[in-house]
Amino acid sequence: MSDAQKAALSPEVVLQEMKKNGVTHVVWLPDSETNWLYLLMKAEPSLTLVGVNREGLAFSAASGIAAGGKTPLILIQNTGLMESGDSMRGWTMGMNVPVVLMVGYRGWTRHGVNTDTAATYTERFLNAFGIQYYLVEDGADAGRISIAFEEAKKTRRPVAVLVADEYHGFN
Amino acid sequence: MMDTAELLKVYNRYRGDAIVVPGRGGKHWVNISTKPNRDLPLGDPAMGGHASFAMGLALALPQQKIVLFDSDGDIQMGMGILATIAEQQPKNFYHFMLDNECYATTGGQPVPLAKTIAYDVIARACGYPRAYAYDNLETFSINIERILGEPGPVFVALKVSPDIENKPIGSRVKWRKRSQVQVVMDMQKELGIAT
Numbered sequence: 344m345s346d347a348q349k350a351a352l353s354p355e356v357v358l359q360e361m362k363k364n365g366v367t368h369v370v371w372l373p374d375s376e377t378n379w380l381y382l383l384m385k386a387e388p389s390l391t392l393v394g395v396n397r398e399g400l401a402f403s404a405a406s407g408i409a410a411g412g413k414t415p416l417i418l419i420q421n422t423g424l425m426e427s428g429d430s431m432r433g434w435t436m437g438m439n440v441p442v443v444l445m446v447g448y449r450g451w452t453r454h455g456v457n458t459d460t461a462a463t464y465t466e467r468f469l470n471a472f473g474i475q476y477y478l479v480e481d482g483a484d485a486g487r488i489s490i491a492f493e494e495a496k497k498t499r500r501p502v503a504v505l506v507a508d509e510y511h512g513f514n
Numbered sequence: 515m516m517d518t519a520e521l522l523k524v525y526n527r528y529r530g531d532a533i534v535v536p537g538r539g540g541k542h543w544v545n546i547s548t549k550p551n552r553d554l555p556l557g558d559p560a561m562g563g564h565a566s567f568a569m570g571l572a573l574a575l576p577q578q579k580i581v582l583f584d585s586d587g588d589i590q591m592g593m594g595i596l597a598t599i600a601e602q603q604p605k606n607f608y609h610f611m612l613d614n615e616c617y618a619t620t621g622g623q624p625v626p627l628a629k630t631i632a633y634d635v636i637a638r639a640c641g642y643p644r645a646y647a648y649d650n651l652e653t654f655s656i657n658i659e660r661i662l663g664e665p666g667p668v669f670v671a672l673k674v675s676p677d678i679e680n681k682p683i684g685s686r687v688k689w690r691k692r693s694q695v696q697v698v699m700d701m702q703k704e705l706g707i708a709t
Contacts, residue, residue, distance in 0.1 A: 368573065391573060393602060395566070396594035403563030404570040404598075410554070410698045411574025412707035433560030434567065438694050 374420030398423030562591030600641025637669035
């Protein structure tokens, strides 16, 4: 196993973070950055997977789940996050819903020049809405997922985890 | 076409202890309901999301009957949620849809295919096991008790007369008596949900 593979964000660790933070429902739309979680989530009996077909619907669904006293997690791609602006505003920010958004950071790169406008606008979009976010690049960053849950609970607002860990061998 | 307030009065006779998300029927429902702590009159947090919100509530509260009064404009904005609801099959979810054939709050412009679209057929094709459509109060009144006795998810399209509003939003009468956050908290308190 290469050093890069050893450092990669393990899907097991992400699932453990979900369980540790009491997630009951994952409202999601598949994306290329987090597809490695699907089989694990599907096999996890404590999770209900709620698949939507437009990311904006994830925010209203999560709002309803939270109103019913359960703990949703929204799992989408940054492209879909940007599509969801009004729903995020009205159904989660406006209703004080403490929810973590796990967002696949398509196009993100630490090296060279970014060539994907999905990445160009992701953090600008979150900043425009005043949404706090945490970058998770590899396994060493996994603890930031719990920090996001704590902050969401404390502030009663959405908090984003940007998953910048594509192409690590699980795909 | 039915009058929305009259339709909601008929429903209220059979409500029981259901949690009601009145959607765009909210301005009538707040004057009809006798169980406000089991109501979630949210106004319009963001158009197109009422069905997914109510579905989420139904998934989180499987022991409660969840009744939604959605609208045609909302459904058209997020029609994909019908497939999600059909996939989840919440047995406690009753999805009524007020079809006034227009965007009443913006002046009454027609929704696409306002007079010909068959929402009940779409819901059934998506996988709702039961879907109905009514355009008069008498038939609705005859069937409502039976419908509420069936396992969900159930979809019911209801033709209603539009309550068209042409005033600027800022000058309209405010019908909501509680904030969105407050109505959720009141329901949670009523049900003993710790947050």
